[in-house]
Amino acid sequence: MKNTLKIITIIFCILTITFIGKVYYESKLNNVSLTTFNPVKQTLNKKVIENYFSKNEKLKKEAESIIKEVLLKDLGYKDWSNYSEYIELLVYPVDIIDTLEEDLVIGVNLSKDLGAIAIYKPYNDKYVYSHKIDNLTKIKNISFIKNESDKKSFIIVEELLDEQTGSYFIDNFTRIFTKVDNQFKEVFRQSTDYTAFLFEKWTNPSLKNPKWFKLVEKSVIDHVSEGTKDLTLFVSKNLSKYESKDTDTNLNNKQFDLVTEKNFDTIYIWKEKYKFFIMGEGKVISSNEIVGIIEDNTQTVDYLLNLGDKYYKVINRNGEIKTIKSSEIEILENYSDKKPD
Structure with a gap:
């Protein structure tokens, strides 16, 4: 009997200690502050974002840690958590989904050529x-505009693709995204500062005295939404081709001379029926289909090499994009020939 009573007493003490410990542990969890959190268990609350913009460096650093953990999980990049300290964030509170409140747009650079x-x-x-918007390169900046006619929002992403080692080019470019069929899709792209090198022997090994070419494209993009029916982009670009008479395969210390230069001022207008920024419209001769014109390859820097035919990149109302020779399309309207409505 004494042994039974002793066992019951021991069990009661163990249960009491366990209960007190559990209550104490849960009370500690309920009183977690921003300075004592475990980032993996945090949600992305507004206090975290407020602290991210704080002048208090400790609060900012802890908030950044929370944001990275939540962001990587939501984007499907949880495996990158071990490299969190090297990951760069760009955080923008802005109304982009028409919630009448500030949404949150967060850019992340996982590496030198991978962003989201x-x-x-x-x-x-x-x-x-x-x-989410993925398959981006390194993000340099994010900005936002609205179409005044329908209040449609656009995300402007400035990116960098640096392939100077191996592929001999570097491209600073701008892409514009907007919500289409409940996804954010690319609706415009333009290089703003592009430089590439090409050695003729790469494409023609038997060529005697091959030349080095340097191609440069520089563009300025302006946008106008007020006073226009649809959001309008003005693109001014300069295309240049340089040559080097030095036929050595080594690119270092090459002297290049300007041989060709062209300038273009092009207007692009947002058209809801194509859900894209287009530079005009045309009719496919074989089918009489009306399409929007996205690109004229004669206005690209690669065309200065005279390597191919003239063509247009076009889009139809189903969102299908294809390339078509200039002889296979009738140009109905070129927005650059007149002022937009």
């Missing part, structure tokens, strides 16, 4: 993951 964007919408005191 996550978009969160507000819900009570938190931000809830909504959309």
Whole structure:
């Protein structure tokens, strides 16, 4: 009997200690502050974002850690968590999903040539993951514009692709994304500072006295939404081709001379029926299909090499993009020939 009573007493003490410990542990969890959190267990609440923009470096650093953990999980890059300290964030509170409140757009650079964007919408005191834009290169800047006629929002992403080692080119370019069929899709792209080198022997090994070419494209993009029916882009570009008489395969210390230069001023207008920025419209001769014109290859720097035919890149109302020879399309309208409405 004494042994039974002793066992019951021991069990009671163990249960009591366990209960007290559990209550104490849960009370500690309920009183976690921003300075004592475990980032993996945090949600993306508005206080975290507020602290990210704080002048207090400790609060900012801890908030950044939370944002990275949540962001990598939501984007499907959880395996990158071990490299969190090397990952760069760009955080923008802005109304982009027409919630009448500030959404949250977060850009992330995982490496020198891999970036992504996550978009969160507000819900009570938190931000809830909504959309993503992936397959980006290094993000330099993100900005935003609205089409005044229908308040449609656009995300402008400035990117960098540096392939100077191996592929001999570097491309600073701008892409524009907007919501199409509940996804954010690319609707415009333009290089703003592009340089590439090409050695003739790469494409023609038997060529005697092959030349080195240097191709340069520089562009300025302006946009106008006020006073126009649709959002309009003005692109001024300069294309240049340089040659080197030095036929040595080594690119170092080459002297290049300008041999060809062209300038273009092109207008692109947002057209909802194509859900794309187009420079005009044309009719496919074989089918009489009306299409939007996205690109004229004679206005690209590669065309200065005279390597191929003249063609257009076009889009139809189903969002299908294809390339077509200039002889196979009738140009109905070129927006650059007149002022936009």
